[in-house]
Amino acid sequence: MSVTTAQGFRAAGTTAGLKASGKPDLALVVNDGPQRSAAAVFTSNRVAAAPVHWSRQVLSDGRVDAVVLNSGGANACTGPEGFQNTHTTAEKVADVLGISATDVAVCSTGLIGEQLPMDKILPGVEAAAAALASDGGAAAAAAIMTTDTVAKEAAWTSAPDANGNSYSIGGMAKGAGMLAPGLATMLVVITTDAEVEAEGLDAALRDAVRPTFNRADSDGCMSTNDTVLLLASGASTAIPDMDEFTAGLTEVCATLARALIADAEGANHDIAITTVNADSERDAEIVSRAVARSNLFKCAIFGNDPNWGRVLSAVGTTDAVFDPNEVNVSINGVQICRKGGIGDSRDLVDLSGREVTVEIDLRTGDASATIWTNDLTQAYVEENSAYSS
Amino acid sequence: MSVTTAQGFRAAGTTAGLKASGKPDLALVVNDGPQRSAAAVFTSNRVAAAPVHWSRQVLSDGRVDAVVLNSGGANACTGPEGFQNTHTTAEKVADVLGISATDVAVCSTGLIGEQLPMDKILPGVEAAAAALASDGGAAAAAAIMTTDTVAKEAAWTSAPDANGNSYSIGGMAKGAGMLAPGLATMLVVITTDAEVEAEGLDAALRDAVRPTFNRADSDGCMSTNDTVLLLASGASTAIPDMDEFTAGLTEVCATLARALIADAEGANHDIAITTVNADSERDAEIVSRAVARSNLFKCAIFGNDPNWGRVLSAVGTTDAVFDPNEVNVSINGVQICRKGGIGDSRDLVDLSGREVTVEIDLRTGDASATIWTNDLTQAYVEENSAYSS
Incomplete structure (x- = not known):
């Protein structure tokens, strides 16, 4: 080992x-x-x-x-x-x-x-x-x-x-x-x-x-x-x-x-962001990565808030093949965004555990990719601002 | 007005x-x-x-x-x-x-x-x-x-x-x-x-x-x-x-x-990141923007730490025209990085004020561009994780 x-x-x-x-x-x-x-x-x-x-x-x-x-x-x-x-x-x-x-x-x-x-x-x-x-x-x-x-x-x-x-x-x-x-x-x-x-x-x-x-x-x-x-x-x-x-x-x-x-410093949640049914693996990867790099999304997860609008707004910054009115998003298995609009209730999403899964269904192909990231916390800022030697 | x-x-x-x-x-x-x-x-x-x-x-x-x-x-x-x-x-x-x-x-x-x-x-x-x-x-x-x-x-x-x-x-x-x-x-x-x-x-x-x-x-x-x-x-x-x-x-x-x-929420510092002597305005802009989007750099400024290594590592992710061994970086007027290496002492940099200027000198042309950003603070995380309604 x-x-x-x-x-x-x-x-x-x-x-x-x-x-x-x-x-x-x-x-x-x-x-x-x-x-x-x-x-x-x-x-x-x-x-x-x-x-x-x-x-x-x-x-x-x-x-x-x-x-x-x-x-x-x-x-x-x-x-x-x-x-x-x-x-x-x-x-x-x-x-x-x-x-x-x-x-x-x-x-x-x-x-x-x-x-x-x-x-x-x-x-x-x-x-x-x-x-x-x-x-x-x-x-x-x-x-x-x-x-x-x-x-x-x-x-x-x-x-x-x-x-x-x-x-x-x-x-x-x-x-x-x-x-x-x-x-x-x-x-x-x-x-x-x-x-x-x-x-x-x-x-x-x-x-x-x-x-x-x-x-x-x-x-x-x-x-x-x-x-x-x-x-x-x-x-x-x-x-x-x-x-x-x-x-x-x-x-x-x-x-x-x-x-x-x-073991990411300051993290409270481990987040797996998987894009499925993408036109290419490259598309799936850039969509997942765009969400993984959204500070607003990462702060929302820290706050146990299934704020899917922050997922969609990050997806929209990419050039992946998709129709904004056809995208579905699930957080921890609850499809809170359906066809680019309002899906099941946010209240059904339980974010109290450490593991979080986000699935973005582009509905344009059969490729997929997962990016692993974590939430953005006050402890991250503390660790990375206090450091100097 | x-x-x-x-x-x-x-x-x-x-x-x-x-x-x-x-x-x-x-x-x-x-x-x-x-x-x-x-x-x-x-x-x-x-x-x-x-x-x-x-x-x-x-x-x-x-x-x-x-x-x-x-x-x-x-x-x-x-x-x-x-x-x-x-x-x-x-x-x-x-x-x-x-x-x-x-x-x-x-x-x-x-x-x-x-x-x-x-x-x-x-x-x-x-x-x-x-x-x-x-x-x-x-x-x-x-x-x-x-x-x-x-x-x-x-x-x-x-x-x-x-x-x-x-x-x-x-x-x-x-x-x-x-x-x-x-x-x-x-x-x-x-x-x-x-x-x-x-x-x-x-x-x-x-x-x-x-x-x-x-x-x-x-x-x-x-x-x-x-x-x-x-x-x-x-x-x-x-x-x-x-x-x-x-x-x-x-x-x-x-x-x-x-x-x-x-008026950016939670910000303690306003940061103007200017790239000068770039090969093109496009190069100057992407270099300044890469630094502006580095969470590590923004945390360092929150901590009043003139951590120029975090500036260089962000510059290195771009495809701008530059030689890593020729780049100079100044923070609040102190050239703490010279020719891609160690310059004046970090101790000379005063980051106690709200306004921070970062100048990245690529030494490859005469174009320049400034990106305005702010530091990444615990208050930002607080505001953006507590929000839900």
Whole structure:
């Protein structure tokens, strides 16, 4: 149930002293092989952090031997000195593990616009390397937490193949969607002991990320540091059916994505917004996302108010194919908007629980997509205005 | 300093009983001519309210004799019955004034998804017609308020022309940007006694709205009812230079737009976000708007935290022409981000006042644009979650 569930991986988490709280802040994940293929997706933010620039280069040959991750500083908007610090960190990992720095991915999360304290990072790398263990997944997951209240881990195991071999996929994540105050970063490392080359990993990862992490949208704010890494060791010797592998990977990604939203800071409600019967998946996604980004809608849900007018007004800002006089909206199963007008009574909608489902029926096709978000609360504003260090 | 500043107009505000508070809720503005040309811009929301559909038809011939406006109900998402209610309201205005219903524009604001109480609207129209007066502008401005704390009015007067004639432009507005809880609507009526045909009014209005109302963005939520109407009576007999007229109209629009943002519910700071040295005005606008829509940035300003990393991460989500390593950012005159990296100390930035200026220097051209917004506060969440009736 962690980044060390799959065979062939060791991990560690340690306290380098980057966080004022004195909590663990540096993690290391090592692929002991025999295979070392890897794939990754990164933030599409054009203001990308130094570790994102570095890791993109590392991934270009589809090989990653180790990943070093730190909380307590994003190393974003830090110029050439910031990039040099990432490079130096990777070199340090390479030295202590006897590998090449060009096979070391780096991830950082924390405040933007401050240099990392390298006098703490480098000894932290040595300590983490000394602590590497095949059951170190939980320690690594704890060390990448920022304002997360719980560590996020997930795992999945395949059925045995024709040779009786099964394989596992396990992972860890940090971040509260984009709700983590100022840290605003999602870092994910997923490992597998299946035998899959880098190209196969890349295709599976893109398929798995699209309906999961890319549809978790807590406050519409895109980070400079988002990274999702997938590493394969081949240690199980199982050669997976790629459809099955992608399905398992998607399940792990979905579990981690839901855990991020469930831990979103200040949130009182987890909201799943599903658009159904859309002309295309793209239409379904943009409609769900438009609603997920409406502050007015999110405030209404915080107030337990099934204010469907705020759903419709958000839907109306999109260019999806629909007729405003044909749209139905249900909240928690009650169709309070029918054919773009007044439906069943608002009084029938119970919003007292944490889970909220919104279904928007466009009635123009058969595609659907869900965006996971949360409500907008006074606690969110408190957390994100009080933060400064 | 109102919608009756220009000659040739009468107005009234009355209490029809639409609001539970018992405050005025129905306004009437009448153009007594001799000219009755008009232009308008409406919400681009595809889920448009019944009065928007009606008024678009009315404006199609460039003539408006009267405008009836109600608060206490948006008449949006109300189906054929809602459209019939708008039609009936216009017919009633036409009857009591002896004009054609096809020359009566209608504006509504209030909760989406409820039918208007026509048994209150129709007597209200009679009462408003009886109260019409050439100094009725202030009463009309009060009657369109929803959660506004002050009525919004503005006026401008031209220099005399060659014949010694001058003309005026005056207007009223309601709405707190999009921050008004659930009401989420901006209604604006502007009048002038200049002699201008409908085509000229239309061109001037589009030029004036673009850098003013279209750049006031309090929370990114687009209404179903937004309407800006411009009526000309020609009563001054002054034939304006259209550049001068457009400049005066823009000044009136800017005053009203700033008043909307300044009255945004729950806001503690008014924020002007200006992008300079952009490759195009479009680039400057989308960059400023991306920052204006970042909840994280808006929370930081509420907390008096000059968190420029949240500015950069929002800029990075746009497709504007810029190099992340060349962007400068100043907050209240302090350049805290230089060439995409760390600039002057955050400690130099004083955010204790209400007015905040953010300048983003893209260094790729000479275009600029300002978006006016406000901070995201606990009071905003309170107002927008507590609302339900």
